[in-house]
Every structure is written in C-alpha cells, then in structure tokens.
Amino acid sequence: MILVTGGAGFIGSNFVLDWLADPAAEGVVNLDALTYAGNLANLASLKDDPRHVFVHGDITDRALIDRLLATHRPRALVHFAAESHVDRSIHGPGAFMRTNVDGTFTLLEAARAFWGTLEGAEKAAFRFHHVSTDEVYGSLKPSDPPFAETNPYEPNSPYSASKAASDHLVRAWHHTYGLPVVTTNCSNNYGPYHFPEKLIPLMIVNALAGKPLPVYGDGQQIRDWLYVKDHCSAIRAVLAGGRLGETYNIGGWNEQANIDIVNIVCSLLDELQPDPAGPYARLITYVTDRPGHDRRYAIDARKIERELGWRPAETFATGIRKTVAWYLANREWVAEVQSGSYRDWLARNYGGRVADPA
Known part of the structure; x- marks a missing residue:
C-alpha cells in the first residue's frame, strides 16, 4: 500500500486515479478531510475497487495517522493535502498555517515514528514524498531565468509562506533524523476535477454561465502551466527513483500570461x-488586482529530466483542449461543486473588486 493525503482534492484525486489505472499497482489508503475542495465524486470510478481505501480524517490528527500507518504499513506516504488558494490565504491565513505547517509537522513525526519500527528492506524502501509549489520561490522579473531547485525561498503570500515552512520542515526531518524524504515543487496545474476557484476552471464555468470573466489587474501575470496528468507521472518518477533529501522542480515548459489563458479558453x-x-x-472584465500579486513564475525542470528522464507529455495546446472538453462533458460535476459556500466565496473575493480600465 501507499498512503496518500489529500487524495480527494484536485491533484491528489488525479494521482490516485492515475495510480490505480494500472491493474498491477499497489493499493492506496486515501486520507482526506473533505473540506470545500475535497470531493468524493472525483473518485466515483473507484467505488468498487478494493485497492482503494478511503478514510475521512484530518492530517493534524496524530492518533489517526499513527493508526493508519500501523494498520496498513504503507511503503510510502505521498503528501498532497494542503490549503492552496492564494486569495483564500489572504482572507484567512489561519487555516493555511494549521493544515500546511501543523499538518505537515504531524505527518513527519508520525512517519518518523513508524519508520523507526521498520527493519531491513522495508525500512530501506520507505519514502515520504512532499508535494509543494513553485510559489515558495517568490516572483521573477521578465528577464530572470526560471526557478531552479537552488533558488532562495522568497514567499510573498500567506499561502506560499506556509508551503515554504512545510518544505523547510521536510528538509530538516531528513537532515536531523534521516527520514527518507523527497520534495517536488510544481508549477500551476490544470486539468480535470479542478475546483472552479482557480483561473482556468473559473473562466470555463463563468463563461458557460454567461457571467463576467474577472481578470486581475492588467492580466499580464505569467505562470508556467502543467497538465495535472503530467504532474502525476512526474511524482511517480520521483517516488521511484528520486535521490533522498533532494528537491525536484516539475514544470510544463509552458509560460503564459493570464489574459492569454483567458482568451485561449474563450476561443476553445x-x-x-x-x-x-x-x-x-x-x-472579460478587468478587476482590481489582489494584494502582493506575484508577477511571474517559471520552472526549470531540467534536473528531473536529467536524473529521471521525465518530460511533460502535453503541450499547453493539447492539455487545455482536453481540459475544456472535460468540463463540457462533466456539467453535473461542476453543478455539484458549486454549492452555497462556493457562491459565498465568489461574492466575498470578487464582489468588492471594482472594474479596472486595464
């Protein structure tokens, strides 16, 4: 077995589905708190698969984590669970500190205790894979080279600061206690099952509903876009062959300005x-920019290609077409996730933003 945290969220559920698509794959114990972005409908196709064990719980619950490790004795823990939306972190940073910092600390301590009980081949095989973000590196100028694994950390939002803290904890638990860890820092993901608060799914959902497409500031913020299934394949590669204690940046080699993304979605x-x-x-409606909005992110993914032979399979053109087609084919899923709390969030985050002439 492997233990996956946050496996009902966007990236986590794609990873679990991708992992279990292989009939010979190990089983998955899937721990998720099912907060607003966690959705069991993402995993509906696994309902009758005995290799998938879903557990509703919180990563800050040490007793629960200890029980899961002792009962299932996983050979790896893949840690996706996180609060991940910058705008939400600005409105309420406390939840980000609790989940991303305290939760990661709890998992590390539980994993360290469990790993200490293992012997021989079991102990040598165990891995703690921490999934993080390129936002920990801060913001790039237009002429700067992409983020490499050696870039200093310069987080600029409560979200990225909480993820930077969790990255440092993982590194310290390896260097101090010898815990066998690997860390991956990915660029912006997109694809199926993406909760419609992030740019691409929000644009698709709003457009289909005839609602305004809110674009922050001048829309020239640049991100490196990674199709979620490519991210899943990269995680598998790092889990299988990554060097202990190392960080691997995962990117799509697809830098795009936000306004260009919106126009591409509209054209499709x-x-x-x-x-x-x-x-x-x-x-398209330009609105007041969010506080401290980072201007550009870009990932240098040469290390993972050089060491593990991984490159993304999708270009942005192929990935975004698949993504838009998925949302068009899954209107029921979209309708179900647009709950009252989702509508309240949209009103809170966008309702007070004034039109910007940019």
Whole structure:
C-alpha cells in the first residue's frame, strides 16, 4: 500500500486515479478531510475497487495517522493535502498555517515514528514524498531565468509562506533524523476535477454561465502551466527513483500570461460550445488586482529530466483542449461543486473588486 493525503482534492484525486489505472499497482489508503475542495465524486470510478481505501480524517490528527500507518504499513506516504488558494490565504491565513505547517509537522513525526519500527528492506524502501509549489520561490522579473531547485525561498503570500515552512520542515526531518524524504515543487496545474476557484476552471464555468470573466489587474501575470496528468507521472518518477533529501522542480515548459489563458479558453469554447449571444471574450472584465500579486513564475525542470528522464507529455495546446472538453462533458460535476459556500466565496473575493480600465 501507499498512503496518500489529500487524495480527494484536485491533484491528489488525479494521482490516485492515475495510480490505480494500472491493474498491477499497489493499493492506496486515501486520507482526506473533505473540506470545500475535497470531493468524493472525483473518485466515483473507484467505488468498487478494493485497492482503494478511503478514510475521512484530518492530517493534524496524530492518533489517526499513527493508526493508519500501523494498520496498513504503507511503503510510502505521498503528501498532497494542503490549503492552496492564494486569495483564500489572504482572507484567512489561519487555516493555511494549521493544515500546511501543523499538518505537515504531524505527518513527519508520525512517519518518523513508524519508520523507526521498520527493519531491513522495508525500512530501506520507505519514502515520504512532499508535494509543494513553485510559489515558495517568490516572483521573477521578465528577464530572470526560471526557478531552479537552488533558488532562495522568497514567499510573498500567506499561502506560499506556509508551503515554504512545510518544505523547510521536510528538509530538516531528513537532515536531523534521516527520514527518507523527497520534495517536488510544481508549477500551476490544470486539468480535470479542478475546483472552479482557480483561473482556468473559473473562466470555463463563468463563461458557460454567461457571467463576467474577472481578470486581475492588467492580466499580464505569467505562470508556467502543467497538465495535472503530467504532474502525476512526474511524482511517480520521483517516488521511484528520486535521490533522498533532494528537491525536484516539475514544470510544463509552458509560460503564459493570464489574459492569454483567458482568451485561449474563450476561443476553445467558441469552437466547442458556441454562445448565440456572441464570442465569450465579450465577458472579460478587468478587476482590481489582489494584494502582493506575484508577477511571474517559471520552472526549470531540467534536473528531473536529467536524473529521471521525465518530460511533460502535453503541450499547453493539447492539455487545455482536453481540459475544456472535460468540463463540457462533466456539467453535473461542476453543478455539484458549486454549492452555497462556493457562491459565498465568489461574492466575498470578487464582489468588492471594482472594474479596472486595464
């Protein structure tokens, strides 16, 4: 077995589905607190698969983590569980400190205790894989080279600061206690099952509903976009062959400005689901930028390619087309995740933003 935390969220559920798509794969114990972004509907296809054991629980619950490790004796712990939305961290940073910092600390201590009980081949095989973000590195200028694993940490939001703290904990538990860890820092993910608070799914969902497409500031913030299934394959590669104590940056080699992303989504929707009222780009609305908005992220993914032979399989053109097609084919899933709490969040985050002439 492997133990996956946050396996009902966007990236975590894609990883679990991808892992168990192999009939010969080890089973998965999937621990998720099912907060607003965790969704068991993501895992509906695994309902009758005995290799998937879902546990509803919190990563800060040490007694629960200890029981799961003792009962299932996983050979790896893959840690996705995190609060991950910058805007939410600005409005309420406490939840990010609790989950991303305290939760990671709890998992490390439980894993260290469990690992200490192992012997021989079991002990040598055990891994703690920590999944993190490129946002810990801060913001790049237009002419700066992409983030390498050696870049200093310069987090600029409560979210990225909490993830930076968790990265430092993982590193320290390896160097102090010898815990066999690997860390991956990924760029912006997109793809199926993405909760519609993030840029790409929000644009798709709002456009189909004929609602404004809110673009922060001038829309020229640049991100490196990684198709989620490519991220899953990279994690498998690092889990299988990554050097202990090392960090591997995972990126899609796809730098795009936010406004360009929005226009691409609109063009694909014009093609795949035309709106009789006119092109979807008519809905683009520039709004007040968020505080401390990082200007550019980009990932240098040469280390993982050099050491483990991994490269993304999708270009942005192929990945975004698959993503838009998935949302069009899964309207019921979209409707179910747009609960009252989701609508309240949209009103809270975007309702007070004034139109920006940019």
